[in-house]
Amino acid sequence: MFVRVPPERPTAGLRERKKLATWQTIRSAANELFDRDGFDAVGIDQIVAAANVSRSTFFNYFPTKEAVVFDVAPATVERWREILAARPAEEPLWEALQAVLLEYVGTFADYMVRVHRLKISSPALMASSRDHSDRFWGELGAWAARREPTAEPLSMALTLATVQTVFNTAFAHWEPDAGIERCLELLRRGFAQAGAGFAAPGRTP
């Protein structure tokens, strides 16, 4: 009669299962509508009608309309962490970041393409994407801070922000029809430029 950790936990409680189910229902209903009509043209009311939940429930799960685009499943977060954990400890931070980003884009190519198409269709989404954009950047920041505890905050923040800038810039210049390989190519070029420094575009004088 000690701690007695739950012996059978196939999907961890009816409650949580239902919650995840509702989350998915809302999410996929919304995304179908978004893909069909564009982000701006779809209202909350349409979403909740399609998902058979109340307006209130929608806002229980997603704080904003944008969140329904960017929010990710727990399984996805696990996948991020695997990617992060896979980097060898002795690898220099910049290289590790670059490797992580490339793998991230490769792994979640479908998500990237979908979000990118939506962004193009909607100024509002495009604007808000930087902000609560994926929790991924938060995770990445925490990981980097853990990995490099002695780095000074400004330098670390700038490095991470630059990674994000490289990512965003590459993405902005990428046409989804060109395939994910093209996106990776643009990313690599961006990383090369930022890695080498902006003071010396061609060579060192």
Added chain:
Amino acid sequence: MFVRVPPERPTAGLRERKKLATWQTIRSAANELFDRDGFDAVGIDQIVAAANVSRSTFFNYFPTKEAVVFDVAPATVERWREILAARPAEEPLWEALQAVLLEYVGTFADYMVRVHRLKISSPALMASSRDHSDRFWGELGAWAARREPTAEPLSMALTLATVQTVFNTAFAHWEPDAGIERCLELLRRGFAQAGAGFAAPGRTP
């Protein structure tokens, strides 16, 4: 009877003068309220009441509530252009950008401090600042493109975005009470890091 450019144009027509006056009235009324109560706590209705104009007029001048914070007077735009025009043509782009930014911050220190304080007080402002944030970035981009017409788009876009990232990062780590010199110091450090490249934090292996 040719083009007949306006011979006397001291302040260019009553109409335009009035327009500018209204713009200023709304703007300063709004900013007084913002400074006093914080951005989020002030509603459009309060602003228009304080400025003695109608709600409709407000939206004639400013597309959003945020715009009233970021919008700048024509005179300010002139000042930007002077700063940009002052860079010698043979100066390397990165150095020119750095010099411009430092001068910009020094020149508009008051504006920077004010906006920064507001941003701190309001998540909403903080979020939207990247987007329609000052028209300054647009001007800077156009200037850079004119200056370096042969540069490839991705590289140029990344350079400019990085400048903006340096700026934002320095700003985020700056406490206004520390004085504008501190802000410039942070900017210089950011530019040094980005200029030297992120691949080699300490030295080249």
Added chain:
DNA sequence: ATCAAGATTGGACTCAGTGCAAGTTTTGCT
């Protein structure tokens, strides 16, 4: 003085997001 262009206004409307009180379901405990 007149008239068209431009500026201002009020008011009705949409839509995202908040707050709350009342109902329903799940869970843990006995």
Added chain:
DNA sequence: AGCAAAACTTGCACTGAGTCCAATCTTGAT
């Protein structure tokens, strides 16, 4: 099994930003 607390859902009333439009007033030129 039974029951009470915790968690989830729902409806409803509300705020506040932003759009649209038709009516009215102001300015500039003839």
